[in-house]
Every structure is written in C-alpha cells, then in structure tokens.
Amino acid sequence: MGIQGLTKLLGDHAPASMKEGDIKNFFGRKVAIDASMSIYQFLIAVRQDGSQLTNEEGETTSHLMGMFYRTIRMVENGIKPVYVFDGKPPEMKSGELAKRKEKRDEAQKELEKAEDAGDEENVDKFSRRLVKVTKEHNEECKTLLRLMGIPYVDAPCEAEAQCAALVKAGKVYATGTEDMDSLTFGSSVVLRHLTFSEARKMPIREYNLGKILADLEMSQDEFIDLCILLGCDYCESIRGIGPKRAIELIKQYRSIEKILEHLDKKKYTIPENWMFKEARRLFQEPEVADAEQVELKWNDPDEQGLVDFMVTEKNFSEDRIRNGAKKLLKAKQGTMQGRMDSFFSIVSTSKTTKRKAEDPKSAQKKKGKPNFKKAK
Amino acid sequence: MFEARLVQGSLWKKLLDSIKDLLNEAIFDCSSTGITLQAMDSSHVSLVSISMNSDGFDTYRCDRNLSMGIHLPSLSKIMKCAGNDDIITMKATDDADTVSLVFESPNNEKVSDYEMKLIDLDTEHLGIPETEYSCVVKMPSAEFQRICRDLSQLGDSVVIACTKEGVKFSASGELGTGNIKLCQSASTDKEEESVVVDMNEAVCLTFALRYLNFFAKATPLSTQVQLSMSKDVPLVVEYKISELGFLRFYLAPKIEDNDGDN
Numbered sequence: 001m002g003i004q005g006l007t008k009l010l011g012d013h014a015p016a017s018m019k020e021g022d023i024k025n026f027f028g029r030k031v032a033i034d035a036s037m038s039i040y041q042f043l044i045a046v047r048q049d050g051s052q053l054t055n056e057e058g059e060t061t062s063h064l065m066g067m068f069y070r071t072i073r074m075v076e077n078g079i080k081p082v083y084v085f086d087g088k089p090p091e092m093k094s095g096e097l098a099k100r101k102e103k104r105d106e107a108q109k110e111l112e113k114a115e116d117a118g119d120e121e122n123v124d125k126f127s128r129r130l131v132k133v134t135k136e137h138n139e140e141c142k143t144l145l146r147l148m149g150i151p152y153v154d155a156p157c158e159a160e161a162q163c164a165a166l167v168k169a170g171k172v173y174a175t176g177t178e179d180m181d182s183l184t185f186g187s188s189v190v191l192r193h194l195t196f197s198e199a200r201k202m203p204i205r206e207y208n209l210g211k212i213l214a215d216l217e218m219s220q221d222e223f224i225d226l227c228i229l230l231g232c233d234y235c236e237s238i239r240g241i242g243p244k245r246a247i248e249l250i251k252q253y254r255s256i257e258k259i260l261e262h263l264d265k266k267k268y269t270i271p272e273n274w275m276f277k278e279a280r281r282l283f284q285e286p287e288v289a290d291a292e293q294v295e296l297k298w299n300d301p302d303e304q305g306l307v308d309f310m311v312t313e314k315n316f317s318e319d320r321i322r323n324g325a326k327k328l329l330k331a332k333q334g335t336m337q338g339r340m341d342s343f344f345s346i347v348s349t350s351k352t353t354k355r356k357a358e359d360p361k362s363a364q365k366k367k368g369k370p371n372f373k374k375a376k
Numbered sequence: 377m378f379e380a381r382l383v384q385g386s387l388w389k390k391l392l393d394s395i396k397d398l399l400n401e402a403i404f405d406c407s408s409t410g411i412t413l414q415a416m417d418s419s420h421v422s423l424v425s426i427s428m429n430s431d432g433f434d435t436y437r438c439d440r441n442l443s444m445g446i447h448l449p450s451l452s453k454i455m456k457c458a459g460n461d462d463i464i465t466m467k468a469t470d471d472a473d474t475v476s477l478v479f480e481s482p483n484n485e486k487v488s489d490y491e492m493k494l495i496d497l498d499t500e501h502l503g504i505p506e507t508e509y510s511c512v513v514k515m516p517s518a519e520f521q522r523i524c525r526d527l528s529q530l531g532d533s534v535v536i537a538c539t540k541e542g543v544k545f546s547a548s549g550e551l552g553t554g555n556i557k558l559c560q561s562a563s564t565d566k567e568e569e570s571v572v573v574d575m576n577e578a579v580c581l582t583f584a585l586r587y588l589n590f591f592a593k594a595t596p597l598s599t600q601v602q603l604s605m606s607k608d609v610p611l612v613v614e615y616k617i618s619e620l621g622f623l624r625f626y627l628a629p630k631i632e633d634n635d636g637d638n
Contacts, residue, residue, distance in 0.1 A: 024419060337628065338629050
C-alpha cells in the first residue's frame, strides 16, 4: 500500500517536513479523510476477543463502531471531517490488486489450516489478513455519516487523488490518511494517525509537501518519479534499487527516462513493458471530480435516525448512541474558535542564529530538557 | 557581542511570568534597536509580541543581529534566582550557544552569574498589519484581571460589547449569566484608575476566557491595560513595560460557524 519506504526516507532526508502535534491543535481545520483506508483500519482494529463486532444477525459492525466514535472524537476537537470514498480502481492497479488477492487466498488457506490445528494465535493473525472492505461496508458507513451530518464525497477513482484535489482547491486544509501516496498525488498537507483510537495516545503527524520538496531539492514531478522508483501501487519498480539509490539517481538525473539512459542494464533488470510513464500520468492527472463543484456542508445529527439505524438495526447501545449524537450537536452549536493564522499571514520563518551541526538525537534531547551549568 | 543591562531587573521576572504559561519556547531577536519576540501558542489561537527598546535599558549593546532560541520555563527558573531589586544583565557572544545572566544586588555585595543553553528553533513569523481599531479601551489592569477571573466562573467565553457609554463584558453558562459594565470615567484625576473608551464604531466580539486569563498574568507589569478591537479581527491586549516598550497579546475571536445549513 502506498509508497514503499517513503516514511523512512523522509525521516532521513527531510526531517523538518514532519511535525507532531496534539489533535487539539487542528481545531477549525477541515480535513478530507480517505474513507476506505479508515474503514479497513476499523475492521482490523475494532475487535473483541479477536473477532469483529457483529449484530444479532452476525453482520459485522466494527466499521460502524469505528466510524461513529472516531468521527465524534475529531468533531469534539473542532475538526470538520469530510470522508472520501474510493470509486473504481484504476486499471493500472490491477497488478497490485491481483497480488493482494493472491495474498488473501494464501491467508485463507493458512487460516483453514490453523483452524484445523486449533492454533488460535494464527487463526487471529490470518483472519485479520482476510479483511476486505466490501460495498456493503461502504454503503453502511455512508448511511451513518448522513445521519451524523458529516459530508462525504464519492471519488470517481482513487480516494487519495480526490483528497489531494480538495486540498489543492483549498476546500480542505489537509488529507487524513495513513497512505503516503497522497503526497505523491500532490496533497500539500497530510495528517496521519487522525482516526486512531484515543487510547493509543498517538500524536498527529503532519507532513508538509512544500517542505519535503524544498528539503529534497526536487520538483513535484521529480518527487513523483522518486516515488515510482521506491515502489507504488501502479507499476513495478527496478529490482535492486532501494531508497538510498533511488534518491541518488533522481538527484543526479532528474527523471526516470534519463536514469534509464545511464543505468547499467547488466546490473539492474528493468521490468518488461515498464509502465512508469502511465503511472506518472496517473499521479499527475488522476481522474477526479472537480473539487470546485464539491459543496461541503456539516449538518446537525439526526438523533432519532441514528437510534433507528445503529440501535434497532445494528444492536448498539441506545445510551451510547444518544450520547454521541448529543456530543455532535454540542460541537456543532455555538461559535467556533478562530485561528491566528487565518487572520495574519506567515511572512517569514525565523531561525536561531547559531545552528550547530549535531546529530538529531542529541539535539532532541537538548530541546526536551536543557541542563544548566552554573558558571564559576 | 550582545549585552543588555536593566537596573529594574524585576521587569524581566514579570515579563517571563506573563508569557510562560502561553509559550514554551521562543526566539528573542536582538538588534541594535532593541529586543523583540513574536510567537504563537501551540494551538495557534493567540500570539505574543514583545518589543523592548534599546533606549529603555541602562546599557545596551548589540553588534550583530542575534536570534536566541530560549526554552522559557528554563529562563524563568533562572530568573527566579534573581532578587526583586537586583540589576539584571543579559550577555551573549555573536556565535554563542549559551546566554549568560548576571544578577547584582543593589549594594553590590552579591553577584551571581548563570549560563543557560540556547536551543535551535524554527518559527513562523506572522505579518501583523498596522490597523486602525474601531474601539480602544484603556482600563486598570487589575480590573481586567478580576473581570476575566469572575466571568470564567460562568462560562468559557466572554462577549465584549463596546459602545459610546462604556464597555460590557458578558458570559453565560449552565448556571446562569453574568454582565459587567464599565462606564467611561467622568474625571481623569488618577490616570491609573480611569476607564477611557475611544470609539469610532460599536463592536461586539466573543473571546475564549481561558486565553484572557493567561494574558491577565501580565497585570503586575503595568497598572493600565489597553484593549483594541475591530469586527472580525483579533483582539489586542497591550501592557506597557515601563519605559522599555510593550507586551502585546493577540487573540483570535470566536466566529460563527457558517459551513452548515442553519
């Protein structure tokens, strides 16, 4: 999923592009969230005794539970989420999808084996690997969102690309996802860990594309080529070229075409019919709905509707659902705290005069707690 | 070489006490004209701006512009080691990674000298346009502190309404409502106790009391506080730092949410 090893590469080569902050700091921000990614997460993470939550009929409800509570958590912190659902996968992804299916089939076999052997640990492990977001999951989540008064957008194709388009059009501040290819699609700000459970106490990670490009000294197109070399969902990469080599090559030759001209073909095998140009075009001009036409409205929750759906149909506790609806309504009412940066614009960044060439670890330590030395 | 000597050293202590709850770290920009600081709190709701003129110091020298990254709780700790009547001198070399602080007792019998490590910081600097405000209220700082404290018993936010007659602070919450009205002082005998309203256009704005209470920590700096307000722009709360300059707090207003149907 996403771009292989991009997180680590950014940590090594563009550490300033990533900031960690509390979820509270994002109040007042509108964020486009990759719905399929979140639903997948919920299906995997929201479990009881290792199996998914279900209603009386045995239908899975983990995704609804996650969607309901994590969305409330965001709304309570002043964030305005908009969910973006995947459309049909691009043709170029078929290779990747076939691979995933293969893995799933394999997991299915392993699961059966483990079940026969009564190996609980493995049953749990492989059943998680079998998780797949179905159309029904998506439809149920949309129903839930409608009742909660939270807007959603149906992307014609990849949700990541649609999120990026919304960010670029200024409709939202950032994309909320764990999938790093939203950066490749050109989303200027990407937030990670937004839909994680509160109990995990994970700080929100904010990636800033502008800073990434500045620190890597690359244009967006060069960055796209770098991501293709690292390995994306749409085409193969060159065996034997890892992150370190990929960044060197892009910095030296500036495009995949030039790299191919100079690369030692004996040492590295270029994939046959390598579709890097098509993959690049997919990142540059993905199929998206016109973001300008998208209208985002956050409405009051429909408490009775939520009870009918979540309690009557899905067996959730009525108290909890009513409570959640009240929280949504409370956050919706009244005034919203403005942000300083929406009144005054950033004119420059100032740096401290003396910047020592230290390894980042000790610099961090220093930031945390300086030691005092009393001079003699 | 940078050196700033302040006979009234307690000003440094008061200044740090007024910002240390809002900011954890900040850059002190030192130049030949003085020391400035601008920083937002971590949630980007408020902004602190300090300006201290070189003329206000008893001796001041700054050969090259210097930006010192300071961990404020640490500086605050060190400043606590200074007596209230001490003369405080701040010193740093041009490429220093530490700043030294010298505290001299008034009778010159005791000299303490501390050195603090500086930190590396990158901060965003906001451009604040010169604005003509619709309403400017000058009032006793202790009164402002009291109002903010009292109203925070009732609710999270205060509505400040300013008209020709005076200024009204209101808050409401689950237990009820509260209003405090201040009228323009008739006589201006005692300047530090007067309330003066300078108004072009009436304004009514809502602010988070949590932040106003943080700002009111600067009360010991000055007997008067000045509130400047215009529709839909941040409030400015200004405390003068005797002859030195000013400490300004900016606070983004609470705004009506208009992304919904109703």
